[in-house]
Amino acid sequence: xxxxxxxxxxxxxxxxxxRRVVAEVLDGDHVHLTADEVHARAIARLPEISRATVYNxxxxxxxxxxxxxxxTDGRAKRYDPNAHRPHQHLVCSGCGTVRDVHPHxxxxxxxxxxxxxxxxxxxxxVTYRGLCPDCS
Amino acid sequence: xxxxxxxxxxxxxxxxxxRRVVAEVLDGDHVHLTADEVHARAIARLPEISRATVYNxxxxxxxxxxxxxxxTDGRAKRYDPNAHRPHQHLVCSGCGTVRDVHPHxxxxxxxxxxxxxxxxxxxxxVTYRGLCPDCS
DNA sequence: TTCTTGACTTAGACGGAGTCCAATGTACGA
DNA sequence: TCGTACATTGGACTCCGTCTAAGTCAAGAA
Numbered sequence: 001x002x003x004x005x006x007x008x009x010x011x012x013x014x015x016x017x018x019r020r021v022v023a024e025v026l027d028g029d030h031v032h033l034t035a036d037e038v039h040a041r042a043i044a045r046l047p048e049i050s051r052a053t054v055y056n057x058x059x060x061x062x063x064x065x066x067x068x069x070x071x072t073d074g075r076a077k078r079y080d081p082n083a084h085r086p087h088q089h090l091v092c093s094g095c096g097t098v099r100d101v102h103p104h105x106x107x108x109x110x111x112x113x114x115x116x117x118x119x120x121x122x123x124x125x126v127t128y129r130g131l132c133p134d135c136s
Numbered sequence: 137x138x139x140x141x142x143x144x145x146x147x148x149x150x151x152x153x154x155r156r157v158v159a160e161v162l163d164g165d166h167v168h169l170t171a172d173e174v175h176a177r178a179i180a181r182l183p184e185i186s187r188a189t190v191y192n193x194x195x196x197x198x199x200x201x202x203x204x205x206x207x208t209d210g211r212a213k214r215y216d217p218n219a220h221r222p223h224q225h226l227v228c229s230g231c232g233t234v235r236d237v238h239p240h241x242x243x244x245x246x247x248x249x250x251x252x253x254x255x256x257x258x259x260x261x262v263t264y265r266g267l268c269p270d271c272s
Numbered sequence: 273t274t275c276t277t278g279a280c281t282t283a284g285a286c287g288g289a290g291t292c293c294a295a296t297g298t299a300c301g302a
Numbered sequence: 303t304c305g306t307a308c309a310t311t312g313g314a315c316t317c318c319g320t321c322t323a324a325g326t327c328a329a330g331a332a
Contacts, residue, residue: 014299016309035290050311055290071210074319076289090247090255099253103246107262110239111226117235119226121266126243130257150279150328171319186282191319210290212318 004066011064021046022057032070032078032089032098070098072127088126094135101128140202147200157182158193168206168214168234208234208263224262230271237264 004023009015025041026033033041039054058079061067068080072091078098080089087100088107107124140159145151161177162169169177175190194215197203204216208227214234216225223236224243243260 014307014309016299018310036288048311052291052312053310056309069210071207073207074213077210090251090253090257092255093258099255101247101251101253103243103251104248105246107239107243107246108264110241110243110262111237111264112240115226115237115239116266117226117237118269119228119235119264119266120272121226121264122229123265125263125265126246127261127263128244128247128255128257129259129261130252130255133254136256148279152280152328154281172317184282188283188320189281192280 004061007064007066008060013060017046018042018049018053019057021049022054023061026058026061026067026079026081030082032080034076034078036076038079072096072098088128090128090130092132092135093129094131097132140197143200143202144196149196153182154178154185154189155193157185158190159197162194162197162203162215162217166218168216170212170214172212174215206234208232224264226264226266228268228271229265230267233268 004027005015005020008019013019021042022038024045025038028041035055035058036051038058039049039051042049042054058067062069062079066081066083068083070078070080070089072078072089073096075096080098080100082100087102090099090101091097103126107126108121111121111124140163141151141156144155149155157178158174160181161174164177171191171194172187174194175185175187178185178190194203198205198215202217202219204219206214206216206225208214208225209232216236218236221238223238226235226237227233239262243262244257247257247260
């Protein structure tokens with residue numbers, strides 16, 4: 001993830017303690033944390049870090065494509081540091097846990113031209129829903 | 137949509153003016169309205185109807201499967217009255233317009249058992265993203 | 273028809289998630 | 303080292319949705 005910090009700097013972004021901590025927290029466990037969970041873990045390392053900074057930093061990482069936002073429902077967005085390989089998400093309807101999954105085939109190919117209504121279609125996001133072992 | 141009201145009644149639900157109006161509004165235009173948009177249109181017909189009732193009624197319709205919730209972004213959920221036939225959604229990244237689309241194949245079939253992690257997977261939602269003719 | 277009753281509706285308070293802002297702090301080039 | 307443009311802070315604010323207590327009313331019973 002120091003690569004990420006390097007890439008951020010190449011874009012002219014300042015390297016601050018706050019940004020470093022957010023990057024480390026996200027990279028630490030490969031789970032999909034909410035912004036507030038990131039904040040809670042960041043506070044453990046840098047007690048003064050504010051919620052607004054966490055939101056700003058996550059937003060910056062998303063905008064350069066290093067992190068992917070996962071909007072699983074009406075719940076809080078989660079942040080996925082595994083942006084380097086295409087994948088989809090499996091979400092537990094009970095507890096909201098998110099897992100990365102790799103279905104076969106390209107979901108884009110399933111949409112015929114006649115169903116594109118003149119759109120320039122660039123991506124397909126698939127969300128599988130169900131109950132995890134703990135919730136079922 | 138009077139079918140819907142009938143089905144609601146068969147479930148032992150009372151037929152009230154409020155529920156009738158929400159059903160009519162949703163059925164009126166086949167667009168994907170947010171709860172507040174439904175509320176605004178319902179008020180035009182029944183000025184005293186409250187926001188809470190609109191939320192309750194939409195929730196009931198979702199729970200019996202007559203209406204589908206669509207969460208296209210982190211913003212307000214939209215309600216899709218076209219629940220009688222399986223379909224997916226094509227969202228314009230520019231203006232947010234949502235269109236119903238019908239890809240071939242079953243997206244659930246693309247997820248092998250080894251990628252299900254013990255979940256009981258019950259549904260797959262596909263969101264295609266791109267730019268509509270007006271925005272591209 | 274009127275009565276009864278429990279389900280429905282209401283307004284407003286409340287909560288979580290996220291954004292905004294003015295004041296303060298600081299990374300980094302000169 | 304210094305200056306300043308950019309980052310951070312914390313608290314207020316918005317938006318979306320849920321909850322609650324009190325009042326209302328649909329529909330079956332008599």
